[in-house]
Amino acid sequence: MDNIDRNIINLVQAFGRATNAEIAGACGLSVSAANDRLKRLQERGAITGWSARVDPDAVDLGLLAFIFVEIDHTGHNERFIAAATLMPEVLELHHVTGEWSYLLKVRARDTKALETLITGRLKALPGVARSHTHIALSSAKDNGPLPVDVSGDD
Structure with missing residues (x-):
């Protein structure tokens, strides 16, 4: 896991509804590269799921x-x-x-x-x-x- 992966994890923890384009822009990646990294983070178990925070x-x-x-x-x-x-x-x-x-x-x-x-x-x-x-x-x-x-x- 490199700093880009860590930045993606921090970003999706804070803004779970961020689009792949927003993630790509924040991390200096193309949209397809951001999408590939997200998929790999999920496949490796670093990102274990997606949910909403409810009051x-x-x-x-x-x-x-x-x-x-x-x-x-x-x-x-x-x-x-x-x-x-x-x-x-x-x-x-x-x-x-x-x-x-x-x-x-x-x-x-x-x-x-x-x-x-x-x-x-x-x-x-x-x-x-x-x-x-x-x-x-x-x-x-x-x-x-x-x-x-x-x-x-x-």
């Missing part, structure tokens, strides 16, 4: 919570991961160090919906020993772009 309040998902989950035995990890990744409320799922096994970032309509998720679905999964939840009161920054460095070539 959670606009779709009635204003409650943001982080849930730590402890799995009692590593034999339950695969089943937990498989089940949790299918839950639409779970935006992120991270295997973490320390006393907890996993950290989940979730969105819910309200505390009642969060409670249903935790007690009715997460804690019902085999191997879930306990959980600890933090509710975010506000978010100064959420879903920022990755800081792709353009200072040097690989």
